[in-house]
Amino acid sequence: MAKYTFFHNPMSRAQIASWAFHEAGVEPEIIHVEWEDKPAALLEANPMGKLPTIVHHHSDHDHVVTETAAVCHYLAEMEAPDLLPRAEEKAAYFRWLFFAAGPMEAAVTNRAMGWDVPPERTMMMGYGDYDRTIDALDDWLTAHPHVCGERFTMADVYVGSQVGWGLRFETIPQRDSFAAYERRLAERPAYRASMDGAQD
Numbered sequence: 038m039a040k041y042t043f044f045h046n047p048m049s050r051a052q053i054a055s056w057a058f059h060e061a062g063v064e065p066e067i068i069h070v071e072w073e074d075k076p077a078a079l080l081e082a083n084p085m086g087k088l089p090t091i092v093h094h095h096s097d098h099d100h101v102v103t104e105t106a107a108v109c110h111y112l113a114e115m116e117a118p119d120l121l122p123r124a125e126e127k128a129a130y131f132r133w134l135f136f137a138a139g140p141m142e143a144a145v146t147n148r149a150m151g152w153d154v155p156p157e158r159t160m161m162m163g164y165g166d167y168d169r170t171i172d173a174l175d176d177w178l179t180a181h182p183h184v185c186g187e188r189f190t191m192a193d194v195y196v197g198s199q200v201g202w203g204l205r206f207e208t209i210p211q212r213d214s215f216a217a218y219e220r221r222l223a224e225r226p227a228y229r230a231s232m233d234g235a236q237d
């Protein structure tokens with residue numbers, strides 16, 4: 038039995054987890070999910086029926102992990118310590134991992150839905166406004182080749198995917214830093230292997 042069960046559909050955020058599995062060098066049992074016919078095992082593990090959902094079969098018990106950023110970090114914790122941040126990298130690692138999963142995800146999806154924060158309400162929004170959010174990440178990636186600086190870590194799988202998907206679906210603007218970051222990450226063998234798998 039594989040150590041992990043991975044509920045997957047390539048046209049979803051599960052593709053980010055697929056890249057994370059490849060980076061971690063772990064081969065899960067993949068259960069392909071059709072949106073209109075979600076398996077009972079998925080709904081049992083995650084009543085929201087959202088992807089990615091993974092189940093870690095650990096000794097005599099199972100652990101369910103949902104939320105893409107958490108899945109990425111969990112796989113690094115459990116399987117790929119080299120992709121965890123070193124002491125001096127932790128601040129940037131957690132800052133931008135949470136930034137991408139919280140403020141950035143909210144800013145980008147709200148904009149894609151056609152909703153912008155009224156200027157007088159930006160103080161109460163976690164991301165302020167869309168432009169400020171995008172500019173913050175642009176500034177960081179202009180000054181740093183990866184989330185933690187020179188070294189690739191698991192945070193780049195998540196932050197890089199947000200940038201890559203954003204550029205592809207035009208939900209984030211073209212910026213030199215984003216394009217260069219995407220190109221750098223696309224050279225990784227694990228990224229390419231996960232994309233090959235997505236086309237099967």
Ligand SMILES: N[C@@H](CCC(=O)N[C@@H](CS)C(=O)NCC(=O)O)C(=O)O
Nearest residue numbers: 049050086087088089103104105106
């Ligand atoms: N907060 C979740 C969001 C997951 C999510 O919304 N996944 C979408 C696909 S990208 C999904 O499973 N949609 C199916 C549904 O809602 O029925 C995460 O970050 O993983």
